[in-house]
Amino acid sequence: MADVYCLHFLWPYWGKAQHYTGRTKFTAEERIEVHRSGKGSKLVAYALAHGNDFILAYKESFDTQHEAMIREHRLKKRHGGVKGTCPICNKLKKGKQQTCSG
Ligand SMILES: [Zn+2]
Numbered sequence: 001m002a003d004v005y006c007l008h009f010l011w012p013y014w015g016k017a018q019h020y021t022g023r024t025k026f027t028a029e030e031r032i033e034v035h036r037s038g039k040g041s042k043l044v045a046y047a048l049a050h051g052n053d054f055i056l057a058y059k060e061s062f063d064t065q066h067e068a069m070i071r072e073h074r075l076k077k078r079h080g081g082v083k084g085t086c087p088i089c090n091k092l093k094k095g096k097q098q099t100c101s102g
Contacts, residue, residue: 001061002068003028004075007035008057008088013047019082020044020054023072028059057086 005028007020020041024031031040035054038045047054062068075082 001025001063002065003031003059003061004068004071005031005059006057006075006082006086007032007044007054008086009047009052009054011052013050013052014043017043019057019086021072021075021082023065023068025065027061028056032056055088057088 002023002025004021004023007022009018009020012018013020020043022031022041034040035044036048038048044054060068060071062071075085
């Protein structure tokens with residue numbers, strides 16, 4: 001059991017990056033609790049400390065860590081992969097309110 005998840009930040013938290021793609025052997029929701037407590041990724045902790053916030057854009061569950069790892073790497077490698085699969089960005093684009101990158 002493993003989850004791959006994508007966090008969509010309210011604004012770019014590090015240069016142009018507005019998404020954080022991660023993988024956990026727990027559920028995405030449990031992992032988010034860790035992020036919010038500041039014990040997860042340093043980047044996420046930094047963003048939260050500076051008044052940014054995030055939404056769980058999507059998650060996928062896999063039977064094995066290996067499958068989740070392959071999916072995570074694909075998302076991170078493909079140019080625009082995270083953006084392209086983020087439902088929040090897609091919604092914003094349709095509404096022409098703002099674009100987001102990263
Ligand atoms: Zn997004």
